[in-house]
Structures are given as C-alpha cells and as structure tokens.
Amino acid sequence: MTDIIPSSDPLAILLHDWLIAKRGRTNSAATEDTYGPILAKLRTALQGNGLDLDSDPRAVAQFVERWVGVPQRISTTSVARSTQKQRLSAISSFYAYAIKHGWLTENPCKRIDYPRVEENAGAKPLATETVIRKLEAIDRTNIVGLRDLALLLVALKTGRRAAELASLSIGDIAPVGAKVMIRWSRTKGGKTKGDLVEQDASAALCLWLTARYGSEWETESPDAPVWVALEGRGALTGERLGYHGIRGIYGRRLGTTKVHTSRHTFAALLLKKATVQELQQRLGHGSLDTTARYMRKLDDGQEDSRTEIGDLITLAES
Template sequence: MTSGASPLQAPVEAFLRHLRVERQLSPLTLGSYAHQLEVLVSIADELGVTDWSQLDTAHVRTLSARSKRQGLKTASLAQRLSALRSFLNWMVESGELKANPAKGVAAPRSGRHLPKNMDVDEVDRLLDIDIDDPLAVRDRAMLELMYGAGLRLAELVNLDCNHLEIGEGEVRVIGKGNKERKLPIGGGAVTWLGKWLSLRPAFAPQDNALFVAKTGQRISMRNVQKRFAQWGVQQGISSHVHPHKLRHSFATHMLESSGDLRAVQELLGHANLSTTQIYTHLDFQHLALVYDAAHPRSKRGKS
C-alpha cells in the first residue's frame, strides 16, 4: 500500500495482515489484494468517502463503473469487486460494519474461456530435448515433472529435494492454502529428475531447492516461464508454451483417458469439483471430433 494519509487505509492494512498471518495466503495472492484495494481506496477518496461506514451500494456501483471506464477487463473487474467484498465481509465480521454494501453488486458476466492445451504429439515434441547441457537437463526435468504431475508453477519452483521420493516414483507438493498432496510421477520424469540431481551439485545450490538457476539460487517463476517459452519456439510448437498450458494439457489428457473427474480433481489439488469440471467441456470437444470422424451417421446438418 502507498503511504498516503487516507483514513480508509488503516482498516485495509489490518485486513492484509489478517490474510497474511491468519489465512496464510501466498505472497502473489496478497499482492493482488493489496493492489486492488489500493486502487479502490483511491477511487473512494475521490468520491469523498472518509470512512468505510459511509460506503453504500451506490458508491460500490460507481467504483465498478469507474473501473470499467478506465479500461479494466471483465475478469479483472470481477477480481476487484471480489477483493472489495472480502474486505467488507471481514469488516462486518470484525464488528466495524453492520452490512456489506458490495454484497448485492454483481460483477459483469464473461464467457468462460476453455483452457488452451497441447495435443499428445505436441507434448512429445516439446519434451524431445536431448542436449548435453546441464541447464537443458534441468529444463527437461521441469517440463517432464510439470506435465507428468500437473503441477502449478508455484508448486514447481517451491519444491525441495526432500519432497522427491524417486524410488517410489512420487513427489510431495505443497499447494494452495498450504495443503499437501502426494502425486505419482511417470518414468520420464523420474529419469530426467535423476539426471538433473546428478548435475545439481555443480551449481553450488544455496538451499535445498530442487530446481536452481545458474547462480545457485532457487529458480524464479519468471525464469521458468521464459525458459518454457524458449523451448516451445526451439521445438517447433506453433502456440506459446507456458507452465499453465502443461498443467491444462495434463488435466485434459488424463480426463480423456480415464473419464474420472474426481481423480483428476485430487491430482490437480482443486478444492472444488466445479473448478475441475471445466475440463469436461474439453473432453466433450474431443469426443465430438472422434464421433464426427468415425460414426457413419455423423454428418450432422448435412442432407
């Protein structure tokens, strides 16, 4: 938060402390809350609001309208309103407010975009990295593990060496909300993780981080994103390769093969099944393509 003299800031700072200490949200999530609430404080100041108790539904709608006029996209606007609702809910629970004026203000609807994914042949082409270079070995190990276990980017970079059980073909992951899950990893990932672990000591790692940069420090999320994108270009993948694309591809391919939505939910670490259900739309697309190609009566809409 900025160091301005707005009387609205102190409760926001207390809320952010609550998120950090009691709810133990990740730094990335905390940063998002801080940014959205900082902007909202600025707009509320312009509207002449000097105390959160003065905020009413009309103010909230004005905040939303101003954000939209400033070019905020639908998803970002929904995130901003969600941050405001969470903050005001906390104010109500703390006894600072009698009611949440943002509760009845709905974010604009947006079409639910299906995750982008690569097909199996593209994944195979991406993973076909066999270069005698330690960083290339590290990158292939990361790619194999990301796709082989469906990890989030933060989960990948936060892995420590003691999270691996190579002999068992398993990895222990700390996911969202500090929840731990144990995941199986495939033979390809086991092989390349073993190769990387044999090379890792040469980088003089400064802690127990599994994946380190040339400096010996834990590799950053930005570095992983950059390296994955570079390998996508080098391996001739037509679309932009990024960590979430590998996670989406893992989920899609697992669902297409197994049809077990709850198992995929557990593997991805989704708290709610509804989050995983978006992949059923991708699965239907796959089934529809198979149907159209194979069924003798599939020429729908044609006479």
C-alpha cells in the same frame, strides 16, 4: 504499501495489516504485489469521488462494480473478465479481513455478481507429439534447461495450476524410492493435497534440485523455493520464480504463454482412461458438473490418437 503508516489513518493501517496477514497465508510476495496496488488504486479512486473504503456499502458496491471494468493503462481499451474477477477477489479479501477483526460490518462485494470465467478460457491442450518434440529440444546440459524441463514435466504430469507450481518449496518435496511426493499446500480452495509424481518427472525434479542446491538439497530450509529465477535481476538473489517467470518458460519451451495449457494437456491425456470421478479428483474440482464441462470443452475437436499419460515423456528422458 509502505512500512510507515500514518497513525491518523486507521484504514491505511488496516490495509497494511491485511496485506501482512495475506502474505502470511499464501507465503507469496506475488500476492502482496498484486493485491496491494488493487486496493491502493481503488481507495484513491473512491476518495476522488467523495467516498472511502468504509463508506456506505451500497455506494461502495455500485462504485466498485464499475471500477473493476475500467482499464488502468492508457494503452488498454478493455479489461478481461479474469482481471475483473481478480480485482473483486482482492477487494473482497480485504473486506472479509476487516469484518473478521470488527472494523467493518458488510462486504460490498457480496452485492456484486462476479464475471463468469471459464477455467480453460483461452488455453488449449497440446498434441502429444508436439509436447514430446518440444521437451526433447530442451538442452539438459545447462542448469536453465534442467530447471525448465523439470518444471514442465511436473506441470504436465500433475496438472497443477500456475499458482500451485510457483508456491512450491523444498519442504513440499519428499523422495519416495525412485519417485517424489509433492505436497500442494496452496491449492484452489485452500486444501492441502499430494501427488506421487511419476518416475521421469521425479528424476528430472531431483536433477534440477541437485544442480541448484547440491546433493543434500533435502536439508535446505523448508521454505527455500523449488523454482528460482536464473535470468535477470532475480538470478543474483535466488528469487522465487513467479507467474511471469513461469509464463516465460512456457513461451520459450512450449510456444505458448498460457500456463494453463499444461493442465489441459494433462486432462486431455487422462481422458482416455480416467472416469469423470477420477478426473475430478486429479484436477481438484469442487463438483462433477465442473469436470463434465471441462471434459466436453477439451474433447471438442481433439484427435482420437492420444497416448497414455505414462508414455508422454519416455522419449524426453536423457
């Protein structure tokens, strides 16, 4: 979306204001970069069929239901359910904003059944021995290795989602003795939660932050990103590491580009000693049913020889 919006196009102004509000809530340029193009492409497609975002909700809903499943690239023949759900979420978010501010009266997405997407679709937990071996292989004598090890340890020891990891800022990190408390303010469902991170992951995180910001890293701006790009154009500006950057680290270090792998590995390790209620709390699931399904899928075909989660990284410490 451009900063210059024609005053003769109220919907363009509304879209612009929605994106600003959305970025303010998520504190993430990635949200704007993802959601903005979705609505821009949808509006172009609607207008090409004699409709617009404020047309009859029944017609818009019918159009949107088809449109979210249409590939946007010539090289693509199908659209993943997760992508369809993301498109619907973006569209629904815009309509919720428009309704809240009195511009529209109905959200056409309410008429559409969202595609069911399993949280663990396509991602599988890694064997403990594999994790240890791959973490040991990371070179911690350079700043890239320090960042990558810290990120992976925090992910493996907290089970947090990619979006939660990416949104971390210095103000979310608070030393507590030899450990750190991490405040997660961008969790699924909008709740703020906290994790007292185990000592090995805490030490790795502090080493990385010291290498990046200096020994007084705690005095940096609270909005300064915890994870920053060190390769490519982003390295020149200290750009916040986004999903694709994190995905690249997983690919290089763990041999998989599925970021959810660390969440499943965390859950699989925790299964040995945790109750379903404890696992639900740690994973942030809204219901026990979700956690129960999660546990069944993780347990399918898994080895019985799991180490305690606290023992996972002891061999990876320098």
